[in-house]
Amino acid sequence: MFGMFKKKVDLSDLSKLDRDDLKELGKTMKGERYGVILRQAAEQGSVDAQILLSSMLAMLMRDKNDLRSLQGLEDEFFKYSKLAATSGDANSQFNLGKLYMSKVDISDGKLYSDDHDYVRQAEYWMRKAQAQGHPGAVSVVPSLEDIFRMAH
Numbered sequence: 387m388f389g390m391f392k393k394k395v396d397l398s399d400l401s402k403l404d405r406d407d408l409k410e411l412g413k414t415m416k417g418e419r420y421g422v423i424l425r426q427a428a429e430q431g432s433v434d435a436q437i438l439l440s441s442m443l444a445m446l447m448r449d450k451n452d453l454r455s456l457q458g459l460e461d462e463f464f465k466y467s468k469l470a471a472t473s474g475d476a477n478s479q480f481n482l483g484k485l486y487m488s489k490v491d492i493s494d495g496k497l498y499s500d501d502h503d504y505v506r507q508a509e510y511w512m513r514k515a516q517a518q519g520h521p522g523a524v525s526v527v528p529s530l531e532d533i534f535r536m537a538h
Contacts (some may be wrong), residue, residue, distance in 0.1 A: 397423070401431035406437055436470035437492055440478045443467070459484070471511060474499070477520040483512035487530070497536040505537035 395407045400423065403411075408427070412420055427435035443463035447456060464485065470478035486508035492499040497505065512530065515523035 399430075400427035400435075403427045403432045403435055405434045406433075408434055412450060424464075433470065433473040433475065436466055437475050437478060439466035440470045440475070440481065444481050451475070471514070474517045474518075476520040476523070479511045479515035480520045480523045483508045483510075483515065486511065486512075490533075492533065497533065502537045505533055509534045509537070527533060 395403070395410050408424065411423060417425065423481045424435050424439060426512050428439050440463065443459055443466060447463055464482075467482045467485070471482045486504045489504045490497070490508070492501075509530070512523050512527050516527045
């Protein structure tokens with residue numbers, strides 16, 4: 387009886403899927419099929435799908451210990467986070483900045499030339515998130531200023 391009130395999600399233009407559509411699809415589709423639709427929607431321009439994938443992949447990466455599967459997750463995380471960050475999502479911008487910074491080793495107090503691009507990318511995305519008031523970026527960017535200067 388209550389099933390007749392379910393929202394029917396229009397899949398004719400995946401770029402228009404919003405948060406509510408994605409939530410409804412998550413309830414009604416099986417895992418693999420939902421993943422395919424979610425990825426297609428993100429690639430076709432659904433910012434909500436980009437953000438959802440970026441967030442889900444960030445959580446999966448935090449929980450993984452297997453380096454082989456982590457690399458595949460990192461590649462996907464990068465792809466969808468960059469789409470969401472480019473679309474203006476501050477959380478994705480911050481997470482992308484953190485990913486770039488995680489690739490830099492300054493444990494000996496030196497910034498090697500191989501790491502300059504990573505630091506510049508981290509700075510770019512962190513400052514974008516900071517400009518939008520992202521709390522993590524607001525608090526961490528001042529502590530990274532010296533490292534950012536070393537890369538220029």
